[in-house]
Amino acid sequence: MSADTDFEDLREQLRAKCIYLADDNVPERLEWFRMQDFDRVITKDEADKYRNSSRKEGTPSNEDDESGSPPPARLAGIVRLTHKHDFFMQACSGWIPSTSPGHPRFADIRPSAFTEDPGIPELMGDYPKIWNNVVALLRGWYQFEGEDATKLRDSVGVIDWTTKSEPNPAHGFKIGHRVFERQSPENLKNFQDHGASFNIETWPVEPEAQLELDKIKKTHIAHPIPVYYPDPEKNLIPPYRYRDDLRGAIVRLEFHLNHWFIDGRHTFTADIRRMKILVRPNLPPRDVASPIKRKGIPSRDDFSDEDELPRPPKRQATSHRTNASASTSQQNPQAVPSTPKKTKATSTRKTAAKDKSEESPKKEKYKQSTLHTMWSPK
Template sequence: MSRETAFEALRTRLRDHCVYLADPDILERLEWFETQDFDHVVLRDDVDKFIEDGAPRNNPPQPACLAGIFRLSHKNRFFMRACSRWRPNASSFHQPLAEIRPSAFTEDPGIPELQGDYSMGWENVAELSREWYRSRNLDEAQVTESQGVIDWTKSRPSPADGFKIGRRVFEKRTPESLGRLQDYGPRFSIENWPVEYPEAQAELNRIKSTHIAHPIPAYYPAPDNNLIPPDRYWDDLRGAVVRLEFHLNHWFIRGRHIFTADIMRMKIIVPPKLPPPSPGRLRGIPIGDDFPGENRRSARQQAALSNTYANVPQPNPRAGSWSSNRANATQGAKTPVKTESVKRQVVSSNTYANVPQPNAQAGPWSSNRTDATRGTEKTTVKTESAKWQAASSSIYANVPHDQPNRYPQAGPWPPNNTDATRGAKKTLVKTEFEENPFKKGKGLRGWFGKRC
């Protein structure tokens, strides 16, 4: 049997037993039927028989089985875990654990033989939601205020957004519910139901005596009736192409209109083929020769780099502050030194080569390099440019420091470097080299006065 024939045969079986959601005439065959607790979509033929035959009120028409072939979401909107990642007060509705509905959104299966079926099925689900309001003589535009199957919060919902399917997994323990309970083994019981958080485990222990668990009727491709365990929902259903059968219901809960697509049976057609997880970023890994294969430069780039740095003149350790990290005293240190470009290294070496080094007593710049501070913690000293160093050395070259009291009015700098203040904290005093232009009578007011 060819691939196209296989999918056509599958659609034929779904049409025989269910209402194939992609058929264009299903809106003429379906309608909403009201019950005591909720409303559900039924076949019109069943409603006609119910009215004509005078059937008893305790035997209403059964929900219509809607069917289709869909792919389950696999990225952000797949919540079909055994406990839906439940935590106390995690949702805006504060839903208790006993009322959780593991859910997922549908997507286009991407099968060429089924092209157009998914978009038609989504449109029919949206139209059935609007039909509920029309059947109650309400404005169908109010459907945008409802919740559940279709996300109407979007400005323009489309088939690309999918619709949500799900099913409750816990039910109160009553004689009727115990009669419907099927024993699939300890892996499916509420005593061993998987949870993800300690808070959920504590809540599960509390409801074990009052509730029972119904696993989602989801099956593997073969053999038949091979039920998927609750702890495998995430791994085996996420991104899979499934044959889906569900009931479409309407609830009015806490003042909200809620539509639900309850899963009645789901079977995997194509197992999920998800891409492998992305590798994590490698942060904080040091770069060194002991990591094989780390250097991805080509041989030509490596040769160019080696030739470039081979002829770079290394600056004198005393020439400037850049080479202070390369002194013998710091040979064993592991502090990385920022390497300047070749052009900047050559310029810096030429700039500082001919700069006369000031005497230790000449000024405060060299106070950090005296013998008295050899063993102290090294403080990076800001190196002035060659022009400023030459100017400073010329200024202080002719100041006689051996007789500091002979020139008490010479300037504020020499008294600050006398023997009496050697241990004191050095305070820089601003020296005025020219007359203040804004003297009395010649300030801004005088300047404006002449021109106003």
């Protein structure tokens, strides 16, 4: 699987351009920085440059003024986009109308996916370090604010703290990208048209969401996920291909880590800056039905249905001697017993025995048929 990619070399490239999250001492190289409406992770080097600059003390930073604020840290890793959880990295994030509390507006949808260990031998042990460093950065925000780090469990977003078991690298962490933005003179000036497949006019949505899309076509612009096909194509992946081409893929991931306070809750987001497929997904088509499960032989015997089987008729003990012959034998043990006379009772018993012997094959046949029907495999 990894024969076409030199992962050792790729890891060095990421170290040169980004903060490779599987390295040691990552949290010590980063810190949180307060913007106007949110907080972001930046490198300590950029923080020192900002503090040593000639900017006036007390001048509020502005998230829209990238030239005046330290740039966000580019965090990187090599991960797999998991297919085990619900996969919402689709063009419309699977959005459908709902009146449930907390349900996002259509204009605010954020296609997302959980990451997991890519399972590449050359990168053995990297993903657990990536996950642990992400958690350390989340805890670092509470230290940055002077709050109790145990409150992290009340947060939402990057790490799913709602699981019954303690979150760990096997649960992964979530990344996402907001695709719609309200029009402004600045973003219209910088807007880049990638073609009809990426335009808000033709943005693919569920039928139930089409009306909501129509409402924002004149007020918003679409920002496709910055994710690219592997070499040699290197093309931007169109929105209608997100699910099929990304679910289960191994990717080179670069993202920014931010903190927001939304609806009274601390929310952390891992915002995709750039992503490239390294290994295409190897999953069966979504429309292929699962094989029919057949009931097998039990691993332990079970005779609980024994009472339901047909029982043979009870046999009644009979004597070959009449009462008279028995009496004679007792009086004269040496006498040869005489042949008993055919009494009416004896004749009746023999007739009944004959009738019984004639019916026996039918009953035996019924018994065998019943047993075969009940025990034949289904």
